[in-house]
Amino acid sequence: MNLGKVIGTVVSTRKEPSMDGLKLMLVRYVDSEGKETGGHVVAADAVGAGPDELVLVASGSSARQTAATDKKPVDAVIMAIVDSWDIDGTVKYKK
Amino acid sequence: MNLGKVIGTVVSTRKEPSMDGLKLMLVRYVDSEGKETGGHVVAADAVGAGPDELVLVASGSSARQTAATDKKPVDAVIMAIVDSWDIDGTVKYKK
């Protein structure tokens, strides 16, 4: 999975019908220090993430392994909201 | 999913038979500001996208999770036409 920060939302009305009701978030990837890397992805939200939250994004077929995304044309999903992470015993991020 | 802009179409007559009738679009990826990144992909169209429209492209096995692409050798699909997106509460694109 990749660490990312929710920075916005994407709205679409004309879409594959199975996408109805799925919330699409714009997520900017962050590195292990929490700094934005410049890359981004549009991910379906399976956990009720909000703006500025740090999240985990699963990609590929694994993005369809949530109740919200099963059998949908979704290649990225927010499947966890990050509370904290540490590196070498030092807390790098805490919500 | 990735944000992209439909810039053209690709025509092929000699192809895997299951591809018959599937429209193939040339899509240039755009960043979260809507600027073209230089990268492109040829994506099957599942939603009737037209030239210059901003779209979402799903890749990998998820590209086969639409009625149009099921069980076809397609690794990228346009599965939504973008109406708008915002970053930090500011509208970055509106159709």
Next chain:
Amino acid sequence: MNLGKVIGTVVSTRKEPSMDGLKLMLVRYVDSEGKETGGHVVAADAVGAGPDELVLVASGSSARQTAATDKKPVDAVIMAIVDSWDIDGTVKYKK
């Protein structure tokens, strides 16, 4: 899918048995202007592509969605020969 140009063939006799009879082509990727990008891939040929032809390559699990590649350890397949493509209404390539 990605646009590519068939530049050669790869020969292997010692291989997974299911690969028997499958033709393996060396494909150089081209950008949306038709210029080679430097990247390449070895792709199974599902459509009878020949040297110098412009083709579409599908990657990942979608590469197994052809009659020729079903259930084989193949992560890239030529599934269409390109006749032409256009960008913003201008023909960029015509066979």
Next chain:
Amino acid sequence: MNLGKVIGTVVSTRKEPSMDGLKLMLVRYVDSEGKETGGHVVAADAVGAGPDELVLVASGSSARQTAATDKKPVDAVIMAIVDSWDIDGTVKYKK
């Protein structure tokens, strides 16, 4: 698979329910000399890896092929702890 070094852990309480009990490790990729490459990934731990251990990470749908990760929205898994590797007959790393 990719070689990596376990450098930390990621904690999340609000997540897809199937993720409960799964340990998430922060892994920095290393090159074939064992030097960190700068890239990282958050991987589920299927083998009880600890801090500073060199591990193998499997990505994509293959990350779900362990008892710990089956049918979960996980796109990276630690599926082996590395004892050693050699290049051209020279041991490059030994635990």
Next chain:
Amino acid sequence: MNLGKVIGTVVSTRKEPSMDGLKLMLVRYVDSEGKETGGHVVAADAVGAGPDELVLVASGSSARQTAATDKKPVDAVIMAIVDSWDIDGTVKYKK
């Protein structure tokens, strides 16, 4: 698939049980001229490849489509040993 050269082996005793007996090779990718690109991957060996041999590596879910790797957490497999390849009619490599 990608062209690569077998440069070493990786040993692991603590691993997902399904990995038992599977040989793991360190493979350096080569370009279409046969020059090493700097990138590498750890791939399961399905065909009995030896040191310095040029091989084809299949990645992703396709890496599980061999007798040796079926249902295992393996995202890269050596599924062919390369005898030769040519570009524009010129032999670039011959075993």
